[in-house]
Amino acid sequence: MSTEPDIDELLTAETIDAGCSAGFEVLHEYVESELSGGDPERGLPGLAAHLRSCPACRDDHSALLDAAKYFGDAGPSKTPDQ
Amino acid sequence: MRASTETGFLRQWHRPFAGRTAPPPPLESATVVDDVVQAENAGLDEASQAWVTGLQASGAEHDRCLADLHALLLRVARHELMRRAGSIQVSGPELDDIVNQAGDDALMAIKSKVGDFRGESRFTTWAYRFVVFEVSTKVGRHCWQRRPAALEPEAWERIPDLHTVSPEAHTEQRELLEILRAAIDEDLTELQRRVFVAIALNQVPMDAFARELGSNRNAVYKTLFDARRKLRARLETAGHPRPAPIRAS
Numbered sequence: 001m002s003t004e005p006d007i008d009e010l011l012t013a014e015t016i017d018a019g020c021s022a023g024f025e026v027l028h029e030y031v032e033s034e035l036s037g038g039d040p041e042r043g044l045p046g047l048a049a050h051l052r053s054c055p056a057c058r059d060d061h062s063a064l065l066d067a068a069k070y071f072g073d074a075g076p077s078k079t080p081d082q
Numbered sequence: 083m084r085a086s087t088e089t090g091f092l093r094q095w096h097r098p099f100a101g102r103t104a105p106p107p108p109l110e111s112a113t114v115v116d117d118v119v120q121a122e123n124a125g126l127d128e129a130s131q132a133w134v135t136g137l138q139a140s141g142a143e144h145d146r147c148l149a150d151l152h153a154l155l156l157r158v159a160r161h162e163l164m165r166r167a168g169s170i171q172v173s174g175p176e177l178d179d180i181v182n183q184a185g186d187d188a189l190m191a192i193k194s195k196v197g198d199f200r201g202e203s204r205f206t207t208w209a210y211r212f213v214v215f216e217v218s219t220k221v222g223r224h225c226w227q228r229r230p231a232a233l234e235p236e237a238w239e240r241i242p243d244l245h246t247v248s249p250e251a252h253t254e255q256r257e258l259l260e261i262l263r264a265a266i267d268e269d270l271t272e273l274q275r276r277v278f279v280a281i282a283l284n285q286v287p288m289d290a291f292a293r294e295l296g297s298n299r300n301a302v303y304k305t306l307f308d309a310r311r312k313l314r315a316r317l318e319t320a321g322h323p324r325p326a327p328i329r330a331s
Binding site: 007008010011012013014017019020021024026027028029031032053054055056057059060063064066067068070071072073074075076077 | 128129132133136146147150151154157158161162165166202203204206207208210211213214215217218222255258259262281282283285287288289299300303304307310311313314317324325326
């Protein structure tokens with residue numbers, strides 16, 4: 001490691017952290033709240049804490065936010081009688 | 083967007099690792115839950131309702147809806163891989179292969195879980211979680227299979243020289259790093275040490291390291307979490323308690 005590591009970043013471990021599996025169950029709620037201008041950190045604090053310390057779920061959160069922005073309004077094609 | 087019975091259940095369960103001692107309470111009877119679901123689905127936005135109706139239909143309508151969803155999942159998978167292109171080395175047929183596998187596996191997961199959708203978000207946001215997760219997992223596998231020589235497993239688990247701090251570093255920083263290095267060696271279990279060194283210090287992708295261990299992301303993260311708490315405790319005992327993270331709000 002060529003530079004001094006940020007010790008607090010290395011050791012982030014909040015007691016309210018929900019973990020990966022539980023976070024996945026509500027990630028869509030979190031993202032939808034963000035997109036609609038809500039306050040997901042307040043509504044889902046366990047997931048917010050998790051995203052602060054889990055790089056893999058943070059990547060997934062960014063990916064879902066991006067996908068929901070660009071492809072969120074898609075619907076299935078209409079049936080012939082619609 | 084509405085809070086649902088299921089969402090309330092999840093929020094209650096959505097507790098930290100520490101203090102999670104008992105399983106969640108049982109849901110109400112299936113009949114009651116079905117009634118709640120039907121009432122909630124009545125409030126879905128038009129596109130979400132169309133997805134749910136199509137996926138739960140039969141015959142041509144079902145097949146058409148599945149094909150539409152599959153095509154959409156493939157687009158999202160490709161978009162996500164392109165978004166990650168700067169951090170992963172994958173292109174051409176390999177990229178196509180990951181896209182197709184992620185899209186196929188996500189579609190299977192969505193088909194089996196569509197009955198769990200409660201309308202807490204648009205259907206697409208709920209569904210895209212699955213393809214995003216599949217892409218992550220498959221990219222992790224790809225990284226593990228194609229890791230360069232510099233990232234052989236032994237290198238993943240080698241503790242960086244925490245003493246090589248710059249001359250300008252404060253004395254306290256040097257002391258902290260020395261305590262941390264000792265705690266990694268002395269306080270962590272073998273598995274905790276491997277996980278902390280690989281993920282936190284050497285920044286190995288978590289899904290790739292989970293693959294290395296024959297484990298999964300959640301289990302690896304739990305190990306990392308426990309390791310971090312042990313290391314924080316050691317620093318606190320040594321007179322260097324770490325502050326709680328600063329919250330955005």
